[in-house]
Amino acid sequence: MEPMLDNEEFFRRSYVTSIEPPQRTGPVNVEDIKADLSTEFSLVSPSSDTSQVRNSLESKGHIQVCLRIRPFTALERENEFQDCVSLEDSASIILKPPKNSLSRLSEKNAGQMIQKFTFSRVFGPETTQEEFFEGAMRQPVQDFLDGYNRLIFTYGVTNAGKTYTFRGTEDDVGILPRTMDMLFKSIQGKLYTAMDLKPHRCRDYIKLTKDQVREEIALKNSILRLTKEVENDFFLY
Structure with a gap:
């Protein structure tokens, strides 16, 4: 006799089909989570002041980003030195386009490609x-x-x-x-010199009695003895 799959007693809707479709609530306003990064990724100008940006970064205190600039390798020194990265101060660098690309750029476009980036601290190649x-x-x-x-x-x-x-x-x-x-x-x-603490799960521990300590020591010695026997058998072969 075949089961009656169309009976409610035997038929269960899947998890996906049992969930009601979400109701549309219209467009979501995201103005409150937008971030203006223009001050942190702005073009360099003669009057640019990074002190306000640096103080803003330090006041957040949640994350520190340090930049370390590595020195050129011997192979890289054989090529023309492009001077693309230069340190402005202990927290800012200036990025410039490679010299061999300046000939293909107008003076205006070349100036727009110069950018300043501010970090918590910058370490030069000699660090x-x-x-x-x-x-x-x-x-x-x-x-x-x-x-x-x-x-x-x-x-x-x-x-x-x-x-x-x-x-x-x-x-x-x-x-x-x-x-x-x-x-x-x-x-x-x-350091705690007694050997009566045993890890328990991920973030806890158990304090062992003297009998439990002896059991743990015996277990450890048996495991080490088995390890030595396996090593000896390996060398015999």
């Missing part, structure tokens, strides 16, 4: 790893140690220098090793 860490990283790391949440990441195009800034080299480490060094030095003498 060392230590100087960059002290100027851009030490305070956020200290804020983290004081109990505040901080997120730091590098962003840029390929070959912009992100890996060098973040990791550095063996002889000149970047912001990540320097941050870890600062973190570990800050907890010297403050």
Whole structure:
């Protein structure tokens, strides 16, 4: 006997078809969420004043954007120096079109292509790893140690220098090793030496009894023993 699919007892409408279509409410007014960025991405003029823009950026306090300009590579130095990026002050840069393109532009158009960008702080190509860490990283790391949440990441195009800034080299480490060094030095003498705390879920922990501590130690030793046996078997083969 076939089921009666047309009966309400057996037939259920899908989630999509069971939802009533949204009612049109007319055009949405977005005037209150529009942002005027003309002051931050404006053409450079002799009388331009960036102090107001910089104070506005610093007063928000939600995000800090630091720009680090990497030096030219040996291959890039072989080509004509275009002087496209120049530092105006510690927080602003000026971008100009390449010199080889100026011949194809009128004086008016060339002037319109000159732009000024303002950041929280700008680090020139001569900036060392230590100087960059002290100027851009030490305070956020200290804020983290004081109990505040901080997120730091590098962003840029390929070959912009992100890996060098973040990791550095063996002889000149970047912001990540320097941050870890600062973190570990800050907890010297403050470590909890007892082995009776066990992580629980994602953000909690359990304090173990003496019997539970012995069980955990035995479990750890058995796992390490198995690991050594596997390594020995691997070398035998």
